[in-house]
Amino acid sequence: MPSAAQTQPWDVHRLPSAQDRNVLVTGGNAGIGYFVAEQLAGAGATVVLGSRDTAKAETAMASIRSRVPGARVRSLRLDLADLSSLKAAVAALPLDRLDAVVHNAGVMFDHPPRRESQDGHELMFATNHLGHFALTWWLAPLLAAAPAARIVTTGSFAAKSERLDLDDLQSTRDYRPKRAYGRSKLAQMLFGLELDRRLRAAGGTALSVVTHPGGALDSLTPSRPPVHIRTTAARLRGLPAGLLVQxxxxxxxxxxRAVLDPSVTGGQLWAPRVFGLRGLPRVEPLWDHLADTTVAARLWDASRELTGVDPSSGLA
Structure with a gap:
């Protein structure tokens, strides 16, 4: 029998009101994160754009305000690759509670050499996974102050074909950039699911949800100058790909939807409807390797050791 989440009407262009909600979107200054922020601001939320680049965040906020009259947007300087900076970054948030955080920011490298953060961690694993793992810990008091906070972790379709090497989480052997990226996103998704299990076991009120955006191309993305400019030629070149991606x-x-839909429950995976690549969002069955609780628990332990924090303990 279909779940309520699958049968409840949802219109991506007529979102429910998010008035009085505070949401942090990491990487909200560009790409998918920008559009998450724009849409949430359009629903009435106060949206904080987490970004390493203050100037780019200011540009993104100006773009959102030009499209959403009265938009409540602000920025937070946030460098997920620098674990030691996260405590001070969160302390600068002028909020008394946080109703949701969207762990969206990420980096992807196409070519060697292997790069490291200043903490000595492989840079994609550090930014995409460890930074969000630790950020959740520092955000815990603000999330716990909300009646039913949501932690939304953005994974990737690239993680579907990858498996973690628990003995080499940071790709010190046989570094392949695309594989390392896919594994870092898989680690993020496993984290989001394991976090929800731990919150449920501890009786927490926050929910942890995992999403992935499917296939997303700049050539199919509407212009938001100067954040993103799509030429007519690029739009025409991208039209054939629109049959498969978006x-x-x-x-x-x-x-x-993971932030706003009241029917969303913890531990779900939300993704585009058509082959997981394009279309309206829906609940997708967990991929087999995402349901591996043993791997998720071992990853959690390794992440806790690498970051020195345990996100679930602050939210229970």
Whole structure:
């Protein structure tokens, strides 16, 4: 029998009110994160754009305000690759509670050499996974102050074909950038699911949900100058790909629904409807390797050792 989440009507263009909600979107200054922020601001939320680049965040906020009259947007300087900076970054948030955080920011490298953060961690694993793992810990008091906070972790379709090497989480052997990226996103998704299990076991009120955006191309993404400019030629070149994938505005829909839909429950995976690549957001069955609780628990222990924090303990 279909669940309520699958049968309840959902219109991506007529979102429920998010008035009085505070949401942090990491990487909200560009790409999919920008559109997550724009759509949530359009629903009335106060949206904080987490970004390493203050100037780019200011540009993104100006773009959102130009499209959403009265938008409540602000920025937070946030460098997920620098674990020691996260405590001070969160302390700068002028909020008394946080109703949701969208763990969206990420980096992807296409070519060697292997790069490391200043903490000595492989840079994609550090930014995409460890930074969000630790950030959740520092955000815990603000999330716990909300009646039913949501932690939304953005994974990737690239993680579907990858498996973690628990003995080499940071790709010190046989570094292949695309594989390392896919594994870092898989680690993120496993984290989001394991976090929800731990919250449920501890009787926590926050929910942890995982999403992935499907296939998202710049050529199919509407212009938001100067944040993103799509030329007519690029739009025409991208039209054939639109049969299989989508632009970044549509790719934001799963995360937005995970934040706003009252029927969403913890531990779910939200993704585009058509082959997981494009279309309206829906609940997708967990991939087999995402349901591996042993791997998730071992990853959690390794992440706790690498970061020195345990996110679930602050939210229970």
């Amino acid at each position: 632009g970044k505005e549509a790719a934001a829909w799963p995360a937005v």
